[in-house]
Amino acid sequence: MDTAIAVVPMGLGHLRQVLDLGHQVFDTTTKPYTSWSLTAVAEHLDSPDNACWVALDSDRVVGFVLGSMEFEHRNDWGYLEWIAVAPDMQGHGIARRLVDVCSTALFARGAKHIVTDVEDRNSASAALMTSSGFAPAATVTLLVRANPRNAGEDADPTVPPLPATTRRDLARRGRLAVEHPRH
Numbered sequence: 600m601d602t603a604i605a606v607v608p609m610g611l612g613h614l615r616q617v618l619d620l621g622h623q624v625f626d627t628t629t630k631p632y633t634s635w636s637l638t639a640v641a642e643h644l645d646s647p648d649n650a651c652w653v654a655l656d657s658d659r660v661v662g663f664v665l666g667s668m669e670f671e672h673r674n675d676w677g678y679l680e681w682i683a684v685a686p687d688m689q690g691h692g693i694a695r696r697l698v699d700v701c702s703t704a705l706f707a708r709g710a711k712h713i714v715t716d717v718e719d720r721n722s723a724s725a726a727l728m729t730s731s732g733f734a735p736a737a738t739v740t741l742l743v744r745a746n747p748r749n750a751g752e753d754a755d756p757t758v759p760p761l762p763a764t765t766r767r768d769l770a771r772r773g774r775l776a777v778e779h780p781r782h
């Protein structure tokens with residue numbers, strides 16, 4: 600464990616670095632119903648029961664976890680949705696500390712269970728979560744049927760065609776990956 604790294608509640612002053620670190624490490628194409636954006640962060644941070652923490656090396660955000668008591672329609676389940684550690688700081692137990700502090704906060708807020716979803720090729724995340732006490736509860740396979748009219752076109756096979764308003768609404772709520780210009 601790296602004791603020089605402080606784990607503190609996330610505040611607005613950390614937003615920029617959290618957003619940048621997420622863009623650096625998350626591959627949201629593996630779960631095409633998610634997208635990493637300011638909205639994705641704000642959805643957790645805005646929640647009155649949020650459990651959002653950052654790991655700091657002096658002023659630098661080297662890791663974060665975003666959790667809240669907002670999992671679909673379950674008000675007794677906590678949700679640990681996003682966790683990341685900067686590549687040069689991985690392997691020092693920082694993610695484990697972030698999982699533990701977030702889980703402790705969510706249990707204290709009344710969570711009977713904490714949910715997290717792990718893409719099955721993300722072996723680091725799977726090992727982190729299983730060794731932190733998470734156990735598989737259900738397996739959901741994302742099945743996609745392509746529109747035959749798009750055959751031969753350069754369509755993204757993982758994203759079914761959606762009406763523009765639905766796409767916008769899903770993207771706004773962080774449920775659909777969309778291309779954002781990076782600043």
Ligand SMILES: CC(C)(COP(=O)(O)OP(=O)(O)OC[C@H]1O[C@@H](n2cnc3c(N)ncnc32)[C@H](O)[C@@H]1OP(=O)(O)O)[C@@H](O)C(=O)NCCC(=O)NCCS
Binds near residue numbers: 624692
């Ligand atoms: C997953 C991630 C957060 C782990 O961060 P980390 O600080 O390196 O993890 P820790 O050092 O705390 O490791 C804790 C445990 O996780 C597991 N683990 C971490 N990295 C691993 C890897 N590359 N391979 C296998 N297991 C790994 C180990 O079980 C480890 O326990 P151990 O040290 O007792 O063996 C980091 O790899 C990351 O940011 N990945 C990209 C973002 C991501 O995929 N996030 C999850 C989806 S939201």
